[in-house]
Structures are given as structure tokens and as C-alpha cells.
Amino acid sequence: MTSLTQILSLARAGNPARAWALFHSSGWDVREDDPKALTLKGRLLKDQAKASEGTERARLYGLAAEAYAAAVEPGRDSYPLINAAALALLGGKPERSGALAKETLALIDGDPDQGENAYWRAATRAEALLLLGEEAAARAALADGIAKLPYAWEDHAATLGQFELILAEQGSDAAWLDRHRPPPSLYFSGIIGLDAADPAIREEVDAIIRRERPGFGFGALAAGADILIAEALHRAGAELHITLPYPVDRFRELSVTPYGERWGPRFDALLEAAIRVEVLTELPDEAERSLAIAVELADLVAMGQCVRNAGVLRSRPKALTITGQGDQPRRQHQVWSDTGHDQYAIPVSRVAGHHSIAEASGTEIRELAAIFWVDNLDPDALSLLPDNARDFRPAGDAHYRIMTDLAELQSTGRRLLQHDGNSRLGFVIDIMDTQAPAASLLEQAADLSRAASGEAILTDFKSAMALTMQSVGQTIEEIGELQTASGPLPLWSIA
Amino acid sequence: MTASDRIATLASFFSCSPEEAAKVDAATRLVHYRHKDILAHQGDLGAKLWIVLAGRAQLQIIGMDGQTKLLASHGPGELFGAFPNERIVISDVVVHNRLSVLEIATANMTRLLQEEARIGNGLSRILGRQYNALLDRMAARITLTANGRVYAELLHEAGAQGTISPPPVIAALALSAQTTRETGSRAINALERRGIIRRDDEQLEILSRNLLEELVI
Known part of the structure; x- marks a missing residue:
């Protein structure tokens, strides 16, 4: 029997059909006396409604509302009650919605312990008021809740998502929600060879940060632009999420201290202040990567983290880069431009003798690519793929294909899963010799596919973040961890 | 340390x-x-x-x-x-x-x-x-995320009463969850930021068990 937690994990990972099938096959659908099972039933039906259209969507919302309503124990728990109220509205039953919203308000007013915490108590009140058409009071209640826990960004985002649905159903303007959005996320980058003593550069960085008020910064910490921007973000109180293309000490000796010993302590201080540090590095059977390609991957990972964080928090991703005057944009920056997200560039004069790292790639033959691994590939499935995407190489019972076009990953995965929903697919995006990838990289891709159980493709953290920049309309979620020879690998599902 | x-x-x-x-x-x-x-x-x-x-x-x-x-x-x-x-x-x-x-x-x-x-x-x-x-x-078995392990460990240590007194040393909690002090610290700070737990010199108190349990993934 699959547990409710496991089914919820599947639902979160973007597998509503599989989650629903397991909910049924495990017998949870007949447990009408179990509030937790009924609450999950409501959630699963709501997910299905969101993926549907027209009358089917309204029908599923209505069923979800009734599942939540049934989960309400007498006199207890405003959470399923408010969900039932909101979903009844989305299911085309405004009168039922109003009655449930009134019941929610009465419950909150009569019981000071209602709500999971101070924020959720106020947000639940705000939602009930909104459902009753009392928008001014709803706005005040939401502001009150946010003031009580101003940094509970994930919770604020969940409320904003729910309010957007309600306001759309009511035909009301949702613009007022923008003032409650969590702060934007900022991807930062730029050149090393700038005049760090030039006050104009610092003033311009500070002005952009003052104006955009990012709460989170994502980037590396090379001498020059990276450190200048990271320091400005830190001064402004933003969280720093650092991704380095090399191990910490190696990065310090390659990209920090050669440009002046003064950068070393600044790098150390920012690293200490960072809330998260990710280190990308070669595997034991590989030579060290060259700078340009290592930075390209680290940039993509940082950009992906930025876009993802903004998505989770329902705020906006932005980019800030300090470029050399006349420089061509780096390839990865073009990827950002293609997404259409905001970006700000500060062009500055390069200090004499400093060149773009893109010019220093030397004799590196490796490139950014993906290993797409399939266990038990059905030869018939290949017919679903374009002619130029069928060159899978055998590896024991499995097959793999190297892809340099990351966008191709999604279409290939989708087609193979359409052919057989139980296909076990995994991939890693990394730096490799596409003709002869390192054995350890192939092993990682194989490990990932072995852990897959169908209807989703599995990958690791860095690959998931890199793919985020290319992904449209896919659910990319962390689902757990996988033990591998190189240690526990955070596991991400693409559905 | x-x-x-x-x-x-x-x-x-x-x-x-x-x-x-x-x-x-x-x-x-x-x-x-x-x-x-x-x-x-x-x-x-x-x-x-x-x-x-x-x-x-x-x-x-x-x-x-x-x-x-x-x-x-x-x-x-x-x-x-x-x-x-x-x-x-x-x-x-x-x-x-x-x-x-x-x-x-x-x-x-x-x-x-x-x-x-x-x-x-x-x-x-x-x-x-x-x-x-x-x-x-x-067995290629999928296990909990690092954050999920920290939260599971916290629930385990807090027991049914929902408090740990004196509050846990984060480095120790993280090691019990087989993760880094930084990950443990980030995970606990997120709970505090969201009002799911409350910490002072005397104890750590779980304010919302439901929200915490939902994070064990």
C-alpha cells in the first residue's frame, strides 16, 4: 500500500495521473472517515482540474471541494474548510462557496487556535472574506498576516496563487496582489577586469539594487563584477546563493587572488555570508575543465536557480551583468535573453590586459551536453523520434544518447514516455567529450534511470537547474535523494 | 566549531x-x-x-x-x-x-x-x-531529501510534546541527518522564518506539526 506521503510526493512532482492511480489502487479513495486521505483526495482532484478545461474543469473542482468539505472534522481545522469554499467557487457553486466561507470565518472567530500559525490564520480569514466579496477587508487581513510573518515567502506565494484563481473566477483585477509578492530573484555576473575603485560602477550597481529590491542573489564570486554585485546584495540584506565552477580553494586561486590579494578576504567574507554554496567539479576520472566551459555550466545552474526560486515564490527573476564595452554577450547570457526575463547591463571599460574568458578556452574539446539514458529501450519507440534522434548507443541492457541540444531532451523524453509510460529514463547535463564521455558520467546517468519508475524523467540538481532555462511548461521538482558512488545525489523529476 | x-x-x-x-x-x-x-x-x-x-x-x-x-x-x-x-x-x-x-x-x-x-x-x-x-x-531506492531528513530528525527528537529542551545544536542535528551544518542551519532557519518552529536559549518548539510533516519529503 502506497502511503499518503508518497502519493503527495508524486503529485508535487507533476505526476497527477500516477498519483491518482496509486490513490485508488491503494484503497485510499474509499477511506471516507480519514481526514488526511480526504484532504489529499481534494488536492489530487484540484490538480486534475487545473490540467483540464471547460465543464470538466468545473466538475473536477466541484469534486475537489466536496472532498475537502468531507475532510472537515466537526468544529476543527479551517484548512480543508477554506479549500472547500474556494474550490466550490471554482466549481461553479458560488452559494455553496459563500456558505463554506462564512463557516470558516465563524470557526476562526470562535477558536483562537485555528490556523497553522499566525500567518495562515490571517490568510485564511482573508481568503474567506475574498470569497464573500469583501475585498477591502480581505486586503487588510492579508496585509495583517504578512506583517505577522513577513519572511514566510513560500506561504505568501501559495496564498497569492490561490487568490489569483479566485479573483479570475470573480472577474476582478488581481493587480493589488503585486504589492504582496516576495522580493525578486537576481542572477548576477560580469567581467573580472574592471576598475574596482571606480565609484560610478558601485553607484550604478547600488542604484539597480535599490530600485529592484532583490531578496535573493544567484551567481559566482570571481574578482571584479561578481564580488562587487554580491557585496551590494549582501549590504542590501539579500540572501546569497553561490554556485562555483570549481572547488572553493581552486576557484579562489584561479578567479580571485590572481587579480589582487585584496580580493581574497572579500571572497572569503561573502562565502561565509552565503546561505548556500554549490560547487561544480569534474569527476575523478576526468581532467579539470577549462575556464570558459566551466563558467558556462555554473552560469546556467545559477540562472536556473534564480528562475526557479522566482517561480516558486511567484515573484520575478532578473539578471544584472557588468560587461566590457563592446564585448559580445556570452552564450549563456543569450539563453537568459531568450527567456524574455528582465536584464540589466552595466557596460564598463576593461582594465588593460584583461580579456574575456571566452577567448581563453584553449584546446578544450569537451562541451556542454546531456547523456540521456534509457533502461530497456523498446526499438519500436525509436520510430516515434525524428531520424536524427535515433542514434542511441547500447550499454548492457540499456541505451544512451548524447545530446548537445538541451531542448531535445524534453521532446525525446516526452515521446518515449508516450510510447511506454513505464519507461525508465534519466539524464545528466555536464561537460563532456561527446565522442567518449567519462565512465563515471555514464554511470551517473544509468543510476538515475534505474531509480526512475515511469511517467517522469529523473536527473540531478545541476542538470535540473540547467534545464530550467530551456524548459517550457514542465514540472521540475526535487523528489528525494539517490545514493551513488559519488555520494547522495539530490534527485529531481521532470514531468 | x-x-x-x-x-x-x-x-x-x-x-x-x-x-x-x-x-x-x-x-x-x-x-x-x-x-x-x-x-x-x-x-x-x-x-x-x-x-x-x-x-x-x-x-x-x-x-x-x-x-x-x-x-x-x-x-x-x-x-x-x-x-x-x-x-x-x-x-x-x-x-x-x-x-x-x-x-x-x-x-x-x-x-x-x-x-x-x-x-x-x-x-x-x-x-x-x-x-x-x-x-x-x-537497490537504487529513492530516499528523503537532505532537508526532509533534517525535518524528520527534528520531529523524532521533539516527540509527541513537540519541544526539544535545551534546543538542539544544529551541527549535531545535521550530522544525525547525515548532512552538512550549512544545510541543517538553512533548513531550521526556514522553519523559523515561516513560523513553523520557535527557538530561544531554553528550547525549540514546534508550532505547526502539520506544516513540518508536509516538508518531510
Whole structure:
């Protein structure tokens, strides 16, 4: 029997059909006396409604509302009650919605312990008021809740998502929600060879940060632009999420201290202040990567983290880069431009003798690519793929294909899963010799596919973040961890 | 890490008293290594055990064809090295990124275990956990995320009453969850930021068990 937690994990990972099938096959659908099972039933039906259209969507919302309503124990728990109220509205039953919203308000007013915490108590009140058409009071209640826990960004985002649905159903303007959005996320980058003593550069960085008020910064910490921007973000109180293309000490000796010993302590201080540090590095059977390609991957990972964080928090991703005057944009920056997200560039004069790292790639033959691994590939499935995407190489019972076009990953995965929903697919995006990838990289891709159980493709953290920049309309979620020879690998599902 | 934090961490790691943990602490040496430093060479006589506090050590074998193969790796909350006796090292032990370990001679650990039964009991739990992780690896089983493990550990320590008093040392909580102090600290700070827990000098209190349970993924 699959547990409710496991089914919820599947639902979160973007597998509503599989989650629903397991909910049924495990017998949870007949447990009408179990509030937790009924609450999950409501959630699963709501997910299905969101993926549907027209009358089917309204029908599923209505069923979800009734599942939540049934989960309400007498006199207890405003959470399923408010969900039932909101979903009844989305299911085309405004009168039922109003009655449930009134019941929610009465419950909150009569019981000071209602709500999971101070924020959720106020947000639940705000939602009930909104459902009753009392928008001014709803706005005040939401502001009150946010003031009580101003940094509970994930919770604020969940409320904003729910309010957007309600306001759309009511035909009301949702613009007022923008003032409650969590702060934007900022991807930062730029050149090393700038005049760090030039006050104009610092003033311009500070002005952009003052104006955009990012709460989170994502980037590396090379001498020059990276450190200048990271320091400005830190001064402004933003969280720093650092991704380095090399191990910490190696990065310090390659990209920090050669440009002046003064950068070393600044790098150390920012690293200490960072809330998260990710280190990308070669595997034991590989030579060290060259700078340009290592930075390209680290940039993509940082950009992906930025876009993802903004998505989770329902705020906006932005980019800030300090470029050399006349420089061509780096390839990865073009990827950002293609997404259409905001970006700000500060062009500055390069200090004499400093060149773009893109010019220093030397004799590196490796490139950014993906290993797409399939266990038990059905030869018939290949017919679903374009002619130029069928060159899978055998590896024991499995097959793999190297892809340099990351966008191709999604279409290939989708087609193979359409052919057989139980296909076990995994991939890693990394730096490799596409003709002869390192054995350890192939092993990682194989490990990932072995852990897959169908209807989703599995990958690791860095690959998931890199793919985020290319992904449209896919659910990319962390689902757990996988033990591998190189240690526990955070596991991400693409559905 | 202060000496008192180290002792609290060891007490949690070995499930023993602070007095017993102090004996382990006195017998160990805190050592920091850099990327690609080698703790032991394939073929050497191994005479040390290491307890990983932060970072990762990789066990790399050089095959007959001269190729490097990664056998396994050890991270926070894991113990590795020569045990129960000194033995020939079967692989190079190479640092990945940065590594902080408590280092102890195998002979000293053996002596400690003979003197302090509870440390032996704690050690058996640690090795049991590592054995389970190895089986998970062989079975390609998906386990909880690092944050999920920290939250599960927090729920476990708080028990039905929902409080931990005195509040847990984050480094110790993280090691129990086999993750880094930074990850443990980030996970706990997020709970505090969201009003799911409350912490002061006296205790850690779970304010919303439902929200916390939902984060165990």
C-alpha cells in the first residue's frame, strides 16, 4: 500500500495521473472517515482540474471541494474548510462557496487556535472574506498576516496563487496582489577586469539594487563584477546563493587572488555570508575543465536557480551583468535573453590586459551536453523520434544518447514516455567529450534511470537547474535523494 | 566549531553522554583538508578512522587498465577508515572540495570501545545506518531529501510534546541527518522564518506539526 506521503510526493512532482492511480489502487479513495486521505483526495482532484478545461474543469473542482468539505472534522481545522469554499467557487457553486466561507470565518472567530500559525490564520480569514466579496477587508487581513510573518515567502506565494484563481473566477483585477509578492530573484555576473575603485560602477550597481529590491542573489564570486554585485546584495540584506565552477580553494586561486590579494578576504567574507554554496567539479576520472566551459555550466545552474526560486515564490527573476564595452554577450547570457526575463547591463571599460574568458578556452574539446539514458529501450519507440534522434548507443541492457541540444531532451523524453509510460529514463547535463564521455558520467546517468519508475524523467540538481532555462511548461521538482558512488545525489523529476 | 559544540555533536553522533563524548573528543583530532588532498593511498597500511563533519572523501581505485574508478564516498555523519583492526587500504582516499574530519587512530578507537560500551552502541547505529545507505544504493531506492531528513530528525527528537529542551545544536542535528551544518542551519532557519518552529536559549518548539510533516519529503 502506497502511503499518503508518497502519493503527495508524486503529485508535487507533476505526476497527477500516477498519483491518482496509486490513490485508488491503494484503497485510499474509499477511506471516507480519514481526514488526511480526504484532504489529499481534494488536492489530487484540484490538480486534475487545473490540467483540464471547460465543464470538466468545473466538475473536477466541484469534486475537489466536496472532498475537502468531507475532510472537515466537526468544529476543527479551517484548512480543508477554506479549500472547500474556494474550490466550490471554482466549481461553479458560488452559494455553496459563500456558505463554506462564512463557516470558516465563524470557526476562526470562535477558536483562537485555528490556523497553522499566525500567518495562515490571517490568510485564511482573508481568503474567506475574498470569497464573500469583501475585498477591502480581505486586503487588510492579508496585509495583517504578512506583517505577522513577513519572511514566510513560500506561504505568501501559495496564498497569492490561490487568490489569483479566485479573483479570475470573480472577474476582478488581481493587480493589488503585486504589492504582496516576495522580493525578486537576481542572477548576477560580469567581467573580472574592471576598475574596482571606480565609484560610478558601485553607484550604478547600488542604484539597480535599490530600485529592484532583490531578496535573493544567484551567481559566482570571481574578482571584479561578481564580488562587487554580491557585496551590494549582501549590504542590501539579500540572501546569497553561490554556485562555483570549481572547488572553493581552486576557484579562489584561479578567479580571485590572481587579480589582487585584496580580493581574497572579500571572497572569503561573502562565502561565509552565503546561505548556500554549490560547487561544480569534474569527476575523478576526468581532467579539470577549462575556464570558459566551466563558467558556462555554473552560469546556467545559477540562472536556473534564480528562475526557479522566482517561480516558486511567484515573484520575478532578473539578471544584472557588468560587461566590457563592446564585448559580445556570452552564450549563456543569450539563453537568459531568450527567456524574455528582465536584464540589466552595466557596460564598463576593461582594465588593460584583461580579456574575456571566452577567448581563453584553449584546446578544450569537451562541451556542454546531456547523456540521456534509457533502461530497456523498446526499438519500436525509436520510430516515434525524428531520424536524427535515433542514434542511441547500447550499454548492457540499456541505451544512451548524447545530446548537445538541451531542448531535445524534453521532446525525446516526452515521446518515449508516450510510447511506454513505464519507461525508465534519466539524464545528466555536464561537460563532456561527446565522442567518449567519462565512465563515471555514464554511470551517473544509468543510476538515475534505474531509480526512475515511469511517467517522469529523473536527473540531478545541476542538470535540473540547467534545464530550467530551456524548459517550457514542465514540472521540475526535487523528489528525494539517490545514493551513488559519488555520494547522495539530490534527485529531481521532470514531468 | 567550539569544543562544547564538538562534544554536543559527538554525543548526538554516538548517542552517548557528554562525558563519554568528551573522551572521544580527547582521543580525536580535528583536521581540515583541501580539494584532492589524499588521506590514504591504495596499498598503505590503514591505521586511522575518520568521522566526517563537513565535505566529502572519495574512495578511488586505480584499475588494472590505469583508469580511476570511484568506489564510494563518505560525507557528513559518516565514519570510515580501518576498523575494527588496522588493515591494508584498498583505495586512495581523496578529498572532494573541502573536508573537515575528526581523526582517530584505530587502536585508540578500539580501546575506547572496550572502555565505553555506549560509544560502541552508538557506533553500531552509525555503521548500521551506513549499511542501509549501501543497500539503498544497490537497490537504487529513492530516499528523503537532505532537508526532509533534517525535518524528520527534528520531529523524532521533539516527540509527541513537540519541544526539544535545551534546543538542539544544529551541527549535531545535521550530522544525525547525515548532512552538512550549512544545510541543517538553512533548513531550521526556514522553519523559523515561516513560523513553523520557535527557538530561544531554553528550547525549540514546534508550532505547526502539520506544516513540518508536509516538508518531510
